[in-house]
Amino acid sequence: MAENNLTSVAFHLNCLCQGGAERVVSNLANRFAAEGIKVYVATEWYDENEFELDPRVTRVHVGLREEDEHKSRVTKFLLRVKYLKEFMKEYKPQIMVAFAHRANYRLLMANRGVNLPSVVCVRIDPVRFYNAFSDKVQIKWLFPKASGAVFQTAEQRAFFKPYLQDNSEIIINPINDKYINAPDPVMTDKAVVHSARIVDFKNQPMLVRAFIKVHKNHPDYVLRMYGPDSHDGTKEIIEGIIRDNNAADYVKLMGPCNNLEQELSKGQVYAYSSDYEGMPNSLLEALALGMPCISTDCPCGGPATVVNNGVNGLLIPVGDEDALADGICRLIEDRDFALSLGREARKIKEIASTDAIYYKWKSYLESVLARQ
Secondary structure (H helix, E strand, O other), X not given: OOOOOOOEEEEEEOOOOOOHHHXXXXXXXXXXXXXXXXXEEEEXXXXXXXXXXXXXXXXXXXXXXXXXXXXXXXXXXXXHHHHHHHHHHHHOOOOEEEEOHHHHHHHHHHOOOOOOOEEEEOOOOHHHHOOOHHHHHHHHHHHHHOOEEEEOOHHXXXXXXXXXXXXXXXXXXXXXXXXXXXXXXXXOOOEEEEEOOEOHHHOHHHHHHHXXXXXXXXXXXXXXXXXXXXXXXXXXXXHHHHHHOOOOOOEEEEEXXXXXXXXXXXXXXXXXXXXXXXXXXXXXXXXXXOOOEEEEOOOOOHHHHHOOEOOOEEEEOOOOHHHHHHHHHHHHHOHHHHHHHHHHHHHHHHHHEHHHHHHHHHHHHHHHHHHO
């Protein structure tokens, strides 16, 4: 078999909890395994409510061990690199792919002396997460050592100039088949729906405040928000807004949901309020369902990459509570317009199905191997 034919791949990230990068890794790992490619997922820890892996995927713990817990911060950092290097030497995957901020640095440091083809992935707004002095040092030192990089948007890639420009690829996230294959939305409930982890940067408090304004004009509508609590205090802020506005009857925190493809499509509008994102999986899933969507046009360009304003969804400025309220009202009141957005939104499956993204990833990783 030619060396550039992909036969094994290892993904490295912190864990497989219910987050965006974790969702992408689990989808890709399962699909690569289904195609007969040997897949390893090397994680730092196990968490509650993790995404499920295909039994053919080998999960390996590369994080700290029980005896390491009382060691110094510097020692812990070096041990994480050491354990990842040991994994790479023992399992010898054909290519390594790291997902997210610290995992990228760990991989490139662990690869010294191992020299496996290594790809880094940027999953969030780099202006906020790769702009510290320590990041600038590590980017300059480590990123030139990467064999390649995968970004979600052009804005992300441009941030890292002059590094990773010629050996990188822009690949959006795959959408789970259950959203792609779901029937057309029924939209039976007078509801605005939202799905995402409850966390500060997704600015769900703004969504709640905006919907309270919507409710004054449309008192028969409710807001249903699906997603787990990140325990960063955002849920408590939302609960305070609900309490202060006596909104408990029409703003509902639904918690995690395993059948979102059924629940979201009962609502009439999907709303997304983030201050910044990489490529929001939740928005992609709502588009795939054919929901009329409204989203902030947040950095680093994720929503704008997949939403053509006024054609397959609506984009509004970040933090603009009134624009969000007005946009939701427009989609409630002009159903013909809303339904046309939903029909166009569903076409996202043509570029973001699991099949389409799998083949794009496989082709890119094989091109990295060919360059090596």
